[in-house]
Amino acid sequence: MRTIPGATARRLIRHLITDGPSHRADLSRALGVSRTTVTNLVAELTESGVLLPLDHGTAAPRSSDRPPLKQQLGISTDCGVLASAVFRMTSVTLALGTLDGRLLGTCTEQFSRDLTGDERMEIGRALLTEVLASCDLDADQVVQMHLAVNTQCDRESGEVITQQAAGPWRGVNPRLLAEQWTPARVHLENTARLAGLAEYRALGDPGPRSLVYVHLAWGVTMGQVVDGVIVPGSHGGAGELGHVSIDPMGLPCDCGNRGCLTHYAGLDAVVARIRAVLGEDSGVPEAVTAIAEGSQACATIIEDAGESVGKALAMVCNVIDPDVIVLGGELATTGAVLSEAVRAEVRRRALPLVTRRLDITTAATAADLEAPGRAALAALRDGTELVTELVETVLAR
Numbered sequence: 001m002r003t004i005p006g007a008t009a010r011r012l013i014r015h016l017i018t019d020g021p022s023h024r025a026d027l028s029r030a031l032g033v034s035r036t037t038v039t040n041l042v043a044e045l046t047e048s049g050v051l052l053p054l055d056h057g058t059a060a061p062r063s064s065d066r067p068p069l070k071q072q073l074g075i076s077t078d079c080g081v082l083a084s085a086v087f088r089m090t091s092v093t094l095a096l097g098t099l100d101g102r103l104l105g106t107c108t109e110q111f112s113r114d115l116t117g118d119e120r121m122e123i124g125r126a127l128l129t130e131v132l133a134s135c136d137l138d139a140d141q142v143v144q145m146h147l148a149v150n151t152q153c154d155r156e157s158g159e160v161i162t163q164q165a166a167g168p169w170r171g172v173n174p175r176l177l178a179e180q181w182t183p184a185r186v187h188l189e190n191t192a193r194l195a196g197l198a199e200y201r202a203l204g205d206p207g208p209r210s211l212v213y214v215h216l217a218w219g220v221t222m223g224q225v226v227d228g229v230i231v232p233g234s235h236g237g238a239g240e241l242g243h244v245s246i247d248p249m250g251l252p253c254d255c256g257n258r259g260c261l262t263h264y265a266g267l268d269a270v271v272a273r274i275r276a277v278l279g280e281d282s283g284v285p286e287a288v289t290a291i292a293e294g295s296q297a298c299a300t301i302i303e304d305a306g307e308s309v310g311k312a313l314a315m316v317c318n319v320i321d322p323d324v325i326v327l328g329g330e331l332a333t334t335g336a337v338l339s340e341a342v343r344a345e346v347r348r349r350a351l352p353l354v355t356r357r358l359d360i361t362t363a364a365t366a367a368d369l370e371a372p373g374r375a376a377l378a379a380l381r382d383g384t385e386l387v388t389e390l391v392e393t394v395l396a397r
Contacts, residue, residue, distance in 0.1 A: 008033060008041060013050070013075065013391050017381050020101040021054055021074040042073060050394060052076045075100045077135070079394045080143035083184065084376035085124045087149045087174075088191060089113055089218050092120060094127040095373030096135060099143075099390055101381060105131045106370050113218075117172030125181050142182040143393050144386070146376035149174045150191040150219070155236030158188055167219075187380065191215075191372065193230045193239055195365070196223030198375040199326045202364045208323035212316060213363075214241060214309065216331035216338075218267045224320065230379070242266060244312045264308035267330060273301045284330050291337060302334045303341040310345025317350040317358065328363035335362060 008031065015030050016022060022030070028038045045051040053071045077098060084095040090113050096104040107127045111120065132138055151169040153160055158175020178186045196213030203211075213223045220242030224231040232238055242262035243255045250259025263269055267284070274287045277297045287298040313325060325346075327339055343360045350358075365371035380386060 008037065009045065010391055010395070012038070012041060012045070013394050014387055016051075016073070016075055016100045017387055017390050021072045023070060023072055025070075027073070046073075049076055049078050050397075074098060074102060075394060077104070077137060077141065079397045080390075081135075081137060081141050082144050082146070082377050082380045083128060083131075083142045083182070084146040084373040084380075085128065085148065085178065086191060086194065086372045086376065087120055087124065087147075089150055091369065092124045092127060093369050093373050094124065094131050095370060095377055096128075096131045096137070097374075097377040099381070099394065101378065103374060103377070104135045104137075106373060107131050107134075108369050113168075115168060117169040117174065118177070120168065121172070121174060121177040124178075128181055139182040142184040143390070144380045145178060145182055145184040145186045146189065146194075146380055147174060147178045147186050148189045148191040148194040148372065148376060150221075152190065152237055152240060153188055155188050155232060158186075161237075188236065189230065189232065189376070190221065190223065190236065190239060192221035193223030193225075193232060194372045194376055194379075195328060195363075196225050196326070197228075197230050197379060198365045198368075198371040199328070199363055200225040200228060201375055201378065202371065203324075208359075210320065210322040211324045211326060212313075212320070212322040213326045213328060214313065216265060216267075216305075216309065216327060216329035220262050220265055220309070222316070224322070228382070241312055241316070244315065246308055246311045261308060261312045265305040265331065270301060270305050270331060274298065277301070284333060288334055291334070299337055302331075302337045305331060306338040306341025307345045309338075310342040311349060313342065314346050314349030317346060317354045321354045323357070323359065325358065325360045326363050327360070328366055332362045332366065338362075 011031050012027060024038050024042055028035045042051060051073050054074050075098060079099060082097045086093045091108055091110045093106060093108040095106045098104060107130055109123055109127055111123060151160055151167060158173045160169050160172060175186055175188050192215040195215060196211060199213050200207055200211045209227060211225045215221045222239040222241040243257060243260045245257045245259045246261055247259030251263050252258050253260040271283050275282050278286050278290060290298040332338060339360055339362055347355050
């Protein structure tokens with residue numbers, strides 16, 4: 001095994017993991033050591049296969065043995081790569097990235113809403129194999145894997161606890177299946193919470209301290225991000241806004257409660273009302289068109305859903321006091337009709353201290369299926385424990 005200098009090498013690799021590819025002059029400043037020290041260390045790490053020079057602007061590897069002085073440096077894929085799988089109701093996106101944050105490849109496949117969890121996971125596995133092959137890599141080179149699923153799972157065991165409301169994931173343990181894909185450690189997350197992180201990152205610097213993302217689709221799920229970190233709850237159960245009861249005398253829900261928000265703002269309920277107005281083949285896109293053409297009936301349907309969401313979010317605001325609420329999912333494509341109804345209800349019901357600076361907006365990354373995957377890859381390079389683990393992985397290879 002190669003011999004690697006100690007503390008300075010670790011700091012250099014850590015810097016590349018957390019801050020991305022860098023020039024030698026920038027590394028010298030960041031590490032507080034001389035350019036000569038960095039030059040010698042870079043030469044050794046390049047020769048041993050840890051670092052590689054990157055082409056300007058493309059972040060692609062160069063073939064030269066020794067990088068020029070102004071050449072950016074990155075961590076070689078020989079040291080391992082990061083992978084992300086993001087499952088939605090009707091699609092899965094795979095993303096592959098380097099340890100220093102370069103995106104290597106992505107792939108998305110659509111499927112039926114009725115597909116079982118086992119079938120979904122098999123598609124995910126096939127896509128991972130495809131993306132790895134396109135980058136001339138194999139499964140053994142994946143050192144960390146981020147898995148996002150659109151159901152409530154125990155983050156540690158992967159067990160789907162609430163079988164009645166699990167939908168296609170009933171009886172499936174996605175963590176155990178993903179652990180068969182590669183030797184990598186699997187980090188399990190809820191898709192909506194990951195989408196919240198993507199929205200947080202899209203806001204840029206300086207971002208809000210606390211962001212709440214609400215995914216309004218077949219289910220209603222919430223994710224909170226504080227200072228750039230997802231708040232998952234102790235077991236991964238945080239954010240099930242759709243199972244907040246807004247009417248104790250309402251319809252019974254699969255979760256065992258009555259009057260859950262999903263019965264008023266989930267797509268099944270909203271689309272049923274839209275079809276009563278526009279016909280059996282209609283959905284949210286047709287309602288958006290009808291509203292633009294002046295349909296008050298369709299506008300009322302969306303406003304009613306927004307009022308229900310606002311009623312639940314007012315309780316959320318009084319408890320956690322966020323800076324920003326982002327509305328995403330298919331229902332959010334109705335735009336201002338929905339967001340204005342949500343905003344009015346939140347301001348009517350929540351306390352003034354938490355609403356006076358509150359911003360309620362619609363998702364910026366809704367059309368970008370790769371955004372959550374990129375956010376997941378970034379999350380795998382964030383936090384002391386994860387970064388230290390990656391540094392040691394690099395040095396061990």
